[in-house]
Amino acid sequence: MAAGGLPPSGLRRGDQHADPRHVERNDALADTSIKKGNRAGLQAGLVLTLCLGATFLATQVIEYHRLGFNTGDTSFAATFFGLTGLHGAHVFIGLMILLVMTIRAFRGHFSAEHHHGVEIGGIYWHFVDVMWIVVYVTVYLL
Amino acid sequence: MRNPFRSEADAFRFVWLTIGYFVLIFVGSLINLWFGIAVFIVVTAVAFRWFFRRDTREAPVKQTTGREPAREYRILVVANETVGGPELLSEIRERSAAVTPACSSSAGAQLTAPALGHPTRTTLVQPRRRASTRASRRCWLPA
Numbered sequence: 001m002a003a004g005g006l007p008p009s010g011l012r013r014g015d016q017h018a019d020p021r022h023v024e025r026n027d028a029l030a031d032t033s034i035k036k037g038n039r040a041g042l043q044a045g046l047v048l049t050l051c052l053g054a055t056f057l058a059t060q061v062i063e064y065h066r067l068g069f070n071t072g073d074t075s076f077a078a079t080f081f082g083l084t085g086l087h088g089a090h091v092f093i094g095l096m097i098l099l100v101m102t103i104r105a106f107r108g109h110f111s112a113e114h115h116h117g118v119e120i121g122g123i124y125w126h127f128v129d130v131m132w133i134v135v136y137v138t139v140y141l142l
Numbered sequence: 143m144r145n146p147f148r149s150e151a152d153a154f155r156f157v158w159l160t161i162g163y164f165v166l167i168f169v170g171s172l173i174n175l176w177f178g179i180a181v182f183i184v185v186t187a188v189a190f191r192w193f194f195r196r197d198t199r200e201a202p203v204k205q206t207t208g209r210e211p212a213r214e215y216r217i218l219v220v221a222n223e224t225v226g227g228p229e230l231l232s233e234i235r236e237r238s239a240a241v242t243p244a245c246s247s248s249a250g251a252q253l254t255a256p257a258l259g260h261p262t263r264t265t266l267v268q269p270r271r272r273a274s275t276r277a278s279r280r281c282w283l284p285a
Contacts (some may be wrong), residue, residue, distance in 0.1 A: 030152070031151075130156065142167075
C-alpha cells in the first residue's frame with residue numbers, strides 16, 4: 001500500500017449520499033408518534049426510515065463502484081474504505097433492526113404504553129447517525 | 143449517575159448537538175484553517191466543561207397516589223403452592239382481615255366440572271387446595 005494524496009482524485013468534496021439527518025428525523029417521527037398512540041405515524045416513520053436507510057446503502061455501493069481507487073491503492077483509500085465500510089455495516093445492521101420494528105409495528109405490537117422496542121432501535125439508529133456525521137465531516141468536508 | 147442516552151429523545155438531542163459541534167468547526171475552517179482549529183479547541187472545551195459540571199443526580203422516582211375511595215378493600219390472590227408454608231401463612235394472618243381459598247365455591251365447582259375437559263388438572267388442583275385449606279386451619283386462619 002502506498003501513501004497517497006488526500007483525497008485521491010476520485011473523491012470530491014461533499015460527494016456523498018443521502019443526508020443522514022433526514023433519515024434519523026423520520027426515526028424520531030416514528031418514536032414521537034407511538035408515544036402519542038399514533039400507530040399510523042409510527043408505521044409511516046419506520047417505512048420512510050427504512051427506505052432512506054436502504055437508499056443510503058445503495059448510494060454507498062454506487063459510490064464505491066465509481067470511485068476509481070481501491071483499498072490497496074493509497075493509505076487514504078484504505079482509511080476511506082475502512083471508515084465508510086464499517087459505517088455501512090452498522091447501517092445494514094440498523095436496517096435489519098428497523099425491518100423487525102416495522103414488521104412488529106404493522107402487526108400492532110407497539111402502543112403508547114409499550115414501545116420499548118421502538119425506543120431501543122431508535123437509540124441505535126441515532127448512534128449510527130452520530131458516527132456518520134463524524135465520518136462525513138472528517139472524510140468529505142475537512 | 144444518570145445515563146445521558148437513556149431514551150430515544152436523549153439520543154436525538156445528542157445528534158443535533160453533534161451536528162452543531164461539527165458545523166461550527168467546519169465553518170471556522172472555511173474562514174481560516176487555524177481559526178477552525180481554534181474553534182475546535184473552544185467547542186471541545188465547552189463540551190467537556192458541560193459534561194463534567196452537569197447535574198448527574200438521579201431524578202426522584204415518581205410516586206403514584208391511589209385513586210380508590212378510603213373504604214375500598216384490597217384482595218391479595220396467592221396463586222401458587224407456597225401458601226401452605228407456615229412463614230407465608232403467619233405473614234398473611236398478621237396483615238389481612240380474612241383469608242379464603244379461591245377454589246372453595248363456584249370456581250372450585252368449575253374446576254371439577256366435566257365440561258372443563260381436563261381431568262388431570264382437576265386431580266392436581268383438588269389435593270393442593272385441600273392441603274392449603276388444612277394448612278390455613280392449622281394456623282387458625284378463618285379459611
